[in-house]
Amino acid sequence: MTSFVVHPQPADRPLAGHLTVPGDKSVGHRGLLFSLLSETPVRVLGLGGGADNGRSARAIGQLGATVARDGDAVVITGTGLAGMRAPTAAIDCGNSGTTIRLLCGLLAAQRFATTLIGDESLSRRPMRRVIEPLATMGAAITGQGHGADLVPPLVVGPAPGPLRGITYALPVSSAQVKTALLLAGLWAEGVTRLTEPGPSRDHTERLLAAMGAPLTVDGRTVTIDPTGWDRRLAIDTIDVPGDPSSAAFLVAAALVAGATEVRCDQVCVNPTRTGLLDVVAAMGATVAVEDRVVRGGEPVASLVIRRGGGDGLRGVEIAGDVVVRAIDEIPVLSVLAARAEGVTVVRDAEELRVKESDRIATTAAMLRGFGVEVEERPDGLTVAGRGAAPLRAAHVDAAGDHRIAMAATVAALAADGPSRIDDVDNVATSFPRFVEIMRGLGARIDVA
Ligand code: S3P
Numbered sequence: 261m262t263s264f265v266v267h268p269q270p271a272d273r274p275l276a277g278h279l280t281v282p283g284d285k286s287v288g289h290r291g292l293l294f295s296l297l298s299e300t301p302v303r304v305l306g307l308g309g310g311a312d313n314g315r316s317a318r319a320i321g322q323l324g325a326t327v328a329r330d331g332d333a334v335v336i337t338g339t340g341l342a343g344m345r346a347p348t349a350a351i352d353c354g355n356s357g358t359t360i361r362l363l364c365g366l367l368a369a370q371r372f373a374t375t376l377i378g379d380e381s382l383s384r385r386p387m388r389r390v391i392e393p394l395a396t397m398g399a400a401i402t403g404q405g406h407g408a409d410l411v412p413p414l415v416v417g418p419a420p421g422p423l424r425g426i427t428y429a430l431p432v433s434s435a436q437v438k439t440a441l442l443l444a445g446l447w448a449e450g451v452t453r454l455t456e457p458g459p460s461r462d463h464t465e466r467l468l469a470a471m472g473a474p475l476t477v478d479g480r481t482v483t484i485d486p487t488g489w490d491r492r493l494a495i496d497t498i499d500v501p502g503d504p505s506s507a508a509f510l511v512a513a514a515l516v517a518g519a520t521e522v523r524c525d526q527v528c529v530n531p532t533r534t535g536l537l538d539v540v541a542a543m544g545a546t547v548a549v550e551d552r553v554v555r556g557g558e559p560v561a562s563l564v565i566r567r568g569g570g571d572g573l574r575g576v577e578i579a580g581d582v583v584v585r586a587i588d589e590i591p592v593l594s595v596l597a598a599r600a601e602g603v604t605v606v607r608d609a610e611e612l613r614v615k616e617s618d619r620i621a622t623t624a625a626m627l628r629g630f631g632v633e634v635e636e637r638p639d640g641l642t643v644a645g646r647g648a649a650p651l652r653a654a655h656v657d658a659a660g661d662h663r664i665a666m667a668a669t670v671a672a673l674a675a676d677g678p679s680r681i682d683d684v685d686n687v688a689t690s691f692p693r694f695v696e697i698m699r700g701l702g703a704r705i706d707v708a
Contacts, residue, residue, distance in 0.1 A: 264665070264681045264695070266672035267704035268650070269517035274567075275701040276520040281507045282308035283500035284528050285690050286435070287463050287558065289316045289358045291498040292327075293366060294467055295336035296320040296344070297446070299494045303333045305556075306500035306526075312356040312689045319363060322347040323374075341446060341491050346372035350413070353378040355616060355660075355689045357385055358436055360412060364390045365440030367416040368399035369423045369447035376414045381616050381660055383412050389432070390440045397423045397444055397452075425450035425484070432611060433458035433584045435532075438482065445484035446473060446491070452484045458584035461532040466557045471495045499556030501528035505588045506691045507563055508536050509666045512592045513698065514565035515545050515573070516599055517673040522701060524563045526555070535586025537563075539593055543573045543600055575602030575645045583609045591623045591667035597643040598632040598651065599674055606640035616686070617661035626668050629654035630675060653677035662686040666694055673703060680708075 269275065283306040293316050295302040307313055317334070321327050324345035326337045339345065344366075353360040353376055360376050364387070367374050377383075386409040391401045399419055403410030425448040430437055433456045442464055445452030457480070465482055469475045471493040476483050507524045514522040529537075529549060540547055548564040573596060578586070583606070586593065590609055597604030612619035624636045631652030633644035653675040658665035665684040672679035687694050695705050 261683055262685045263708045264669055264684050265678055265706040265708055266669050266681065267678050268675050269673040269703060271518065273702060274518035274520050275514050275522055275703065277701040278523045278525070279697055279700065280525045281502040281510070281527060282310065282691060282693060284308065284503040285310055285312055285505065286358065286461055287500045287528065288313040289362060290439070290463050290467050291500055292316040292320055292336065293362050294471060294493070295498065296323060296325045296338040296366070297341055297493045298336070298338045298471065299340045299492050300496065301335055301337045302495055302498060303330070303335050304498045304500065305333050307334055308500070308503055308690070309692055310688065310690045311354060312359065315352065315354045315356045315359045319351045319353070319359060322349070322351055341493065344370055347374055350375035350377050353382060355379050355381055355686055357382060357616070360414070361387070361390050361436040361440050362443065364394060364401060364414065364416055365443030368394045368397065368401070368444040369419050371418045373415055373417045376412060376416060378412045385411060386614050387411055387414060389434065389437050393426060393428050393441055394444055396428070397426050397448055399423060399444065423448040425452040427453045429455045430457065433460040435460040435464065439464040442468065442475070442482060442484055446486070448486070453481060455481045458581050459532050460584055461530065463530070463558070467498065470557050497556070501555055501558045501560045502526040503690070504528050504533045504536070508589045508592050509670055509691070509694070510697065510701065511536070511540070511547055511563055511565060512596055512670045513673060513701065513703065515540065515567060515596060516670055517703070519565045519567050522565045526560050527563050529559050529561045532585055535582045535584070536589040536593060538582055539576065539578055539586060540596065542576045543596060545573055573600035573645070575600045575604040577605045577607070579605070579607035587611060588663060591619055591626070591663050592670055594623050594627060594641060594643055595667050595671045597645055598627055598630065598671065600645035601647045602645050604643045604645060608639055610639040615661070617659045617664060619661065619664065622659045622661055622664045623667070626656050626664055626671070629656045630671050650674060650676040654679045656681045658683045660686050662689050662691065666691065669698065669705065
């Protein structure tokens with residue numbers, strides 16, 4: 261089990277650097293999994309190299325795609341909607357909730373059975389949210405009982421007959437659930453119409469429409485209407501933009517430790533992903549969004565932090581839609597809250613309880629380790645900001661959660677001595693070059 265030892269960043273050594281963050285994990289999963297459905301070979305450019313995307317790449321190989329490297333590109337020859345093959349062994353989704361939930365949708369209409377397994381964390385994550393609506397569409401999926409929910413291993417299929425479209429209001433905003441149902445809707449007879457309570461990420465809608473799916477979006481409602489469609493999808497190139505959820509740690513590090521100039525290029529600034537930028541603006545920090553362009557159907561830009569010291573942040577309330585748009589950034593935003601003047605309240609974030617760890621509990625425990633006063637609530641946290649006062653050097657357990665490990669690394673830059681963060685191996689699920697990039701910006705991190 262690997263640990264980070266993170267040294268405080270001296271006030272007279274602000275961070276500085278110009279970099280490109282790895283490819284977005286969410287777009288990467290979709291690029292890989294949807295390529296299986298393409299009638300023509302697909303070049304996927306800019307994949308992030310994290311282990312989670314690797315799970316999706318191996319899964320499509322098991323289902324009949326060929327996956328080959330060509331320089332920086334991954335070239336996928338898929339099977340189309342009609343040609344998927346039964347895998348000869350269980351598909352191991354590792355730590356990846358997106359892989360397992362999206363596969364439920366991809367496999368729901370198939371006339372063969374597939375077993376989906378995962379690591380210890382994934383084997384505790386709730387799957388009823390995808391299983392139940394897919395069953396309403398006519399899929400046969402079983403899981404293991406776990407309290408009121410169902411968890412992996414899952415067995416998907418064989419489907420007893422053709423799927424039927426549904427009209428469904430998602431009880432929680434979830435791009436994974438939305439995507440699973442839209443994928444199943446590609447095979448279904450009749451219309452699939454989904455409505456979400458909040459603005460979850462829309463990479464699926466953008467990519468499926470670009471591949472020729474009969475998909476329309478009207479506000480919070482997405483519809484697949486296969487009437488008259490030949491059930492063929494195709495795309496030549498999928499260009500994966502930089503991951504805003506990885507860039508978030510670099511932005512926060514620059515705000516916490518101070519920066520002469522930290523510039524992250526090619527970051528996806530899809531409005532469904534930019535909640536962090538809105539929250540840091542409300543906290544009083546300036547992150548410049550420069551050189552906006554559209555690449556591969558997604559808006560990208562450079563995020564630039566030019567900031568002298570580690571002070572000047574204000575506590576804020578984080579609630580409602582912005583939580584959905586910053587769902588993976590709440591741990592690192594809580595670290596910024598600890599460095600702010602005044603109290604920050606996070607509400608409406610109960611979804612954090614069912615991420616790679618219970619992120620309300622693990623964020624609270626992490627911050628308490630740094631001497632921060634935190635109150636845990638059912639749907640969020642209250643963080644008492646310490647302003648410019650240094651945090652206490654900590655010994656933190658990241659609980660195998662990549663985002664807790666990286667958020668703790670950011671907090672440790674502002675501590676009064678070296679901090680130790682244990683159980684950090686899963687940083688490789690989303691951001692394998694995290695330590696290298698942080699060192700490149702001037703941070704001192706030892707890996708033990
Ligand atoms: C993701 C959706 C979010 C997010 C996860 C990736 C996706 O999960 O937390 O890291 O790629 O669709 P939910 O859909 O469960 O909210």
